[in-house]
Amino acid sequence: MGTKILTVEDDERIRQAVTLALEEEGWDVVEAATGERALETFIASPADVVLIDIMLPGIDGFEVCRSIRRTSDVPIIMVTARSDTHDVVAGLEAGADDYLTKPFAPKELSARIRAMLRRVRAHEPGTLERTKIGELEISPDEGMVLRNGEELHLTKTEFKLLVELASQPGKVFSREVLLERVWGYDYFGDGRLVDVHIRRLRTKVEADPASPRYVVTSRGLGYKLQP
Amino acid sequence: MSRQRWWRGLRARVTVAYAVGSLLLSFTVAGATFALARAQLLEAAESQHREQAYTNAKSLRANLQTALEEGGSADGSQVDINAFLANLSRFNGSQQALLLNESTWYSPFTIQDQLQGYPQLIDGTRRWSVADMRIDVAGTVSYAVGIRLDSINATYFEVRSLADLESTLSSLRAILIGVATLASGAGAAFGYYSARRALTPLSRISTAASAIADGDFTMKLDLEDDRDLALLGSAFNNMVDAVGHRIERERQFTSDVSHELRSPLMTLTASVEVLERRKDSLPDVAQQAIELLSHDLDRFQRLVQDLLEISRMEAGAVQLQISQFLLIEFLENVMTQSRNPGLLMNFSPGDSDLVVSADKRRLAQVMTNLIENAEKYGGGATGISYEVVDDDVQIVVEDNGPGVPAEERDRIFERFARMGGVAGNRAADAGFGLGLSLVGEHVRLHGGQVWVTDRIDGQHGARFVVQLPLGPDRALHEEMAS
Numbered sequence: 001m002g003t004k005i006l007t008v009e010d011d012e013r014i015r016q017a018v019t020l021a022l023e024e025e026g027w028d029v030v031e032a033a034t035g036e037r038a039l040e041t042f043i044a045s046p047a048d049v050v051l052i053d054i055m056l057p058g059i060d061g062f063e064v065c066r067s068i069r070r071t072s073d074v075p076i077i078m079v080t081a082r083s084d085t086h087d088v089v090a091g092l093e094a095g096a097d098d099y100l101t102k103p104f105a106p107k108e109l110s111a112r113i114r115a116m117l118r119r120v121r122a123h124e125p126g127t128l129e130r131t132k133i134g135e136l137e138i139s140p141d142e143g144m145v146l147r148n149g150e151e152l153h154l155t156k157t158e159f160k161l162l163v164e165l166a167s168q169p170g171k172v173f174s175r176e177v178l179l180e181r182v183w184g185y186d187y188f189g190d191g192r193l194v195d196v197h198i199r200r201l202r203t204k205v206e207a208d209p210a211s212p213r214y215v216v217t218s219r220g221l222g223y224k225l226q227p
Numbered sequence: 228m229s230r231q232r233w234w235r236g237l238r239a240r241v242t243v244a245y246a247v248g249s250l251l252l253s254f255t256v257a258g259a260t261f262a263l264a265r266a267q268l269l270e271a272a273e274s275q276h277r278e279q280a281y282t283n284a285k286s287l288r289a290n291l292q293t294a295l296e297e298g299g300s301a302d303g304s305q306v307d308i309n310a311f312l313a314n315l316s317r318f319n320g321s322q323q324a325l326l327l328n329e330s331t332w333y334s335p336f337t338i339q340d341q342l343q344g345y346p347q348l349i350d351g352t353r354r355w356s357v358a359d360m361r362i363d364v365a366g367t368v369s370y371a372v373g374i375r376l377d378s379i380n381a382t383y384f385e386v387r388s389l390a391d392l393e394s395t396l397s398s399l400r401a402i403l404i405g406v407a408t409l410a411s412g413a414g415a416a417f418g419y420y421s422a423r424r425a426l427t428p429l430s431r432i433s434t435a436a437s438a439i440a441d442g443d444f445t446m447k448l449d450l451e452d453d454r455d456l457a458l459l460g461s462a463f464n465n466m467v468d469a470v471g472h473r474i475e476r477e478r479q480f481t482s483d484v485s486h487e488l489r490s491p492l493m494t495l496t497a498s499v500e501v502l503e504r505r506k507d508s509l510p511d512v513a514q515q516a517i518e519l520l521s522h523d524l525d526r527f528q529r530l531v532q533d534l535l536e537i538s539r540m541e542a543g544a545v546q547l548q549i550s551q552f553l554l555i556e557f558l559e560n561v562m563t564q565s566r567n568p569g570l571l572m573n574f575s576p577g578d579s580d581l582v583v584s585a586d587k588r589r590l591a592q593v594m595t596n597l598i599e600n601a602e603k604y605g606g607g608a609t610g611i612s613y614e615v616v617d618d619d620v621q622i623v624v625e626d627n628g629p630g631v632p633a634e635e636r637d638r639i640f641e642r643f644a645r646m647g648g649v650a651g652n653r654a655a656d657a658g659f660g661l662g663l664s665l666v667g668e669h670v671r672l673h674g675g676q677v678w679v680t681d682r683i684d685g686q687h688g689a690r691f692v693v694q695l696p697l698g699p700d701r702a703l704h705e706e707m708a709s
Contacts, residue, residue, distance in 0.1 A: 011490050017497035024501050081486065082535070103493035103528060106500050175550065187560035188591050191550050221551055221582075 003117065004028045006047035008038040008064060009079070010056050018051075021106035027113070035059035039067055046072060049113050052096075053079045054087055062094040069095035073155040075116040079104070092196035097157040098183060099193075115184030116156070131166050133227055136205060136214060138166050147205060157182065158201045161194075162225075165215065169227035172218040198223055241422035242415055249414020253407035261403050265396050272392050273370050276321070277359060280372040280385040283315045283323070287383055288376045295379065308333040321387040322364075328380050338364065338386055348373050352382050362386070368393055428456050432463065444471030478541050485535040492528055499524055533661040537642070540668050547586040547672060554581045554620065558611055561594040567602075573612035581613070583620060583695060589669045590695075593677075594624070596662040597691050601626035605689050619675070619694045627688035631679050639679060640667035670695070 005027045009015040012033070019029045030047060032038035035056045042050065050068060054061035065076055078091035078099040088099055098112055131138045137146040140163050145152045154162065160182050165173060179189035182197075198217075202209040216226045294306045312323040313335040324334035324342055326349070332339035341364050342348065351358025352373035359372040364386060371386045428450055438446040444467060450460030502509075502517050509517070539545050555574065562570050574581075583590075594611075601608035605626025613622045631639055642664040670677040675695040682688045 011493075013494045014490060014497070017494040017501075021497040021500050024504050081489070082539070102489050103496045106497050174552075176552070176556075186564075187556070188564075188588055190548075191587070192548065 002026065002028045003049065003113075004030060004045075004047045005113065006030045006032060006038065006042060006050045008032045008035065008050070008052045008056065008061070010034065010053065018106060018109075022110070025106065025110045027110070035061070035064040038064050042068060042072075046074065048074065049116060050074055050076045051079065051109070052076060053102075054091060055081065062090055065091065065094040065096055069155075073153070075113075075156060077109070077112055077116075088190070089192060089196060092193065093200070095155070097155065099190075111184070118184070131169075133166060133169060133225060134214065138163060145205070152204050154201070154204055157197060158204065161197055161201055162205070162215075165223065165225035169225045172222045172224045174222040178223070194223070238419065238422040238426055241425070242419040245418020245421075246411060246415030249418075250407075250411040253410035253414070257403035257407040261396075261400055264399060268392055268396065269389070272389065273359070276370050276385070276387045277372055279321070279387075280374060280383075283321075283385060284374040284376060284383040287311060287315060287323075287325070288379060291376075291379055291381070309335040315385075321385050324384040324386070326382040326384070334384075336386075338384075341365075342371065342373075342384055342386070345371070348384075349382070361389070364388065428453065428459070432459075435463070435467075439467055439470075444468075444474070478538055481534060481538040482542065485531050485538060488531050492524075492531060495524055496528065530661065533665055536665060537661065537668065540672070545672060547589065549584050549586055551582050551584050552587055554583045554613060554622075555579055557583075557587065557590070558594070558613070558622070561591055561598070562611065564591075565595065565598045565608075567598065567607060570598075570608055571610045573610060575614065578613065578615055581615065581620065581697075583697065585673055585695060586669075589672070593666050593669050593693060594622070596666050597624040597693070600662055600666075600691075601628070601689070604628055605630075609688070615697070616694070619696050622693045622695070624691045624693075625682055625688055627682075627686055630681050630687055630689045636679050639663055640677065666693075 005022060007015060007018055007029055009018065010033055015031050015033065019031055022029050030041055032041050035058050052061040052064050061078060068074065068076065076096045078096040080087045080091060080099055080101055082101060091099055097116060100109060100112065135148050143159060145154055145159065145162065161178065164178060164181050175191040175194045176187050178194045179185040183189060183193060198215055202212050202215050205214055206212045214226055216224055218224055290311055308325055312325060312333060315323050322336040322338050324332060324339050326332055341362065345360065345362050348358050348360050348371060352375045356375040359370065362369055362371045368389045369386050370389055371384060374383045376383055432448060435446050435448045446467060448460045448463045450456040499521050503521055506514050506517055558572060562572065598608045601624060605628025608624050608626050610625045613620055640663050642661060667677055670693055673695055675693060677691065677693050679689055679691050682690045
């Protein structure tokens with residue numbers, strides 16, 4: 001059985017066309033026309049990746065995203081109307097891992113999905129040994145982070161981000177580098193992906209997210225993990 | 228404005244009109260007043276003198292008759308006529324003369340010479356017994372009355388100076404001229420003041436109009452304090468509302484249309500992609516058709532994106548996502564993306580660690596659009612360079628095409644403007660002219676400027692310059708170098 005993608009989109013023709021194109025790319029696609037249907041479908045048989053249009057009748061994309069996040073760390077891609085609105089940040093804060101703007105090329109979507117699955121499944125063992133930084137203990141092979149021996153629940157993207165920063169503690173990583181290594185974007189990726197994920201990461205790993213001890217901003221040029 | 232003559236201004240014209248009007252009016256009134264006053268004063272003085280002369284003439288006749296009867300000769304040689312005449316002058320300073328028997332003049336004041344200069348006065352007394360006229364005595368206007376005394380065959384003359392009256396009149400004239408001059412000045416001042424007052428609403432209207440021209444449709448004109456202008460004010464405000472609503476509607480329309488276009492575009496994009504994957508199994512004609520479809524779908528998509536971007540800019544909804552980045556790294560990535568192997572980058576070595584603060588993706592669009600523009604009209608960009616000039620950085624894109632004619636250099640950044648002069652370069656896929664307009668808008672949003680000139684190295688071609696202000700963080704953070 002192939003990788004299953006749940007597509008949540010209310011416009012029937014778009015849904016059909018996107019499904020067609022994704023199936024051409026070799027994915028299994030499950031469709032949902034409303035937020036309610038999407039949640040039911042997801043509970044009945046969890047997908048490997050979820051694609052959610054923000055503009056949905058009934059419960060909107062943000063709410064669907066938050067509901068899924070309560071129980072699952074499945075990669076979520078949001079489809080927004082525009083890239084420069086608050087929608088993007090709101091979607092990322094609701095728990096999305098990445099976003100696309102309409103109209104997008106399904107080829108691009110496939111590339112995004114592959115990048116996400118790569119970070120979920122094929123995290124190359126050996127790039128990072130089991131590391132202890134202060135109270136944090138990162139076990140890349142088990143995909144686990146402990147703080148004072150207690151497990152923290154990170155999404156796959158948050159985890160990959162932390163591992164990336166922990167690979168060279170104290171070194172400043174620019175947004176561009178993090179975008180490329182964690183999301184697979186080129187130089188022109190959206191830096192807000194990094195910023196919002198760093199913020200989310202801090203709420204989980206930091207005792208006081210407002211004045212971070214581990215994940216530190218370096219003069220607006222990037223981020224580093226303070227050893 | 229500065230080239231207009233001051234006297235062509237409305238205010239100056241109203242002031243001059245008031246000044247001339249009040250000048251004419253006040254001098255006419257003053258002149259009429261003076262003429263009337265003079266006529267009446269003269270009439271009054273003359274009639275009084277005449278009465279006095281009658282009285283004097285009667286008393287002289289009586290005295291002379293008695294004296295002549297008592298023993299004087301008919302020619303009056305035994306009678307001191309001059310003494311009688313001088314006696315009459317005692318009270319009012321008048322001067323007397325007597326012409327006896329049409330031949331002999333008597334006068335203690337020797338005014339007979341002057342009187343003889345006015346034969347019409349003497350003739351008048353012969354004809355009508357009484358005659359009077361204004362005469363000139365040693366440069367002074369005087370009033371002369373002649374009365375025929377038939378019983379003694381003599382004519383009595385009395386002359387009285389009008390000098391007092393003339394001096395009164397000249398004082399009056401001076402006063403009237405002064406008052407008229409003041410009135411003219413006051414008229415001019417009032418004209419200036421009322422013109423200014425009348426023009427105050429106009430200057431408020433022009434302030435409001437320029438604010439509206441700058442896109443502020445919330446501007447309201449408050450002329451309620453003036454009943455005559457309140458109507459204009461409310462008409463103006465209604466017009467602004469109407470225009471504002473209309474523009475808002477059109478903005479909304481552009482935005483809605485672009486949004487609506489995205490759903491079918493999404494379906495089209497996904498479907499065409501499926502077709503493209505299956506292209507090889509289709510006949511040649513169908514393959515060609517798919518290529519055309521795919522190419523123009525791409526173009527259509529970009530146009531919709533540009534339109535959306537512009538309608539968002541017009542609605543003021545664009546928020547820049549400013550971040551700091553190395554300019555050289557940014558430009559290298561732009562060049563990699565443009566897939567133009569002939570492109571060279573120039574910068575002075577000292578600027579290799581220049582950091583700029585900008586919306587990276589918008590600036591990338593600026594660069595991409597400039598490079599694409601060079602491809603369409605300039606035979607491809609030949610070089611990208613940057614240079615720090617004072618507190619700004621100038622990023623330059625050059626090509627060796629035909630350049631941009633001087634008269635098109637401003638227009639080229641307008642919407643849907645294409646270089647009309649470059650015949651033959653307008654290929655079928657030249658695209659719509661939104662690219663440079665977006666360049667202009669993006670650069671302006673960054674507080675910068677964009678312009679085009681000829682190349683400065685003497686070669687032919689266009690030189691597009693994007694000038695951006697450098698933030699305070701222009702030096703590279705040392706940690707980035709590692």
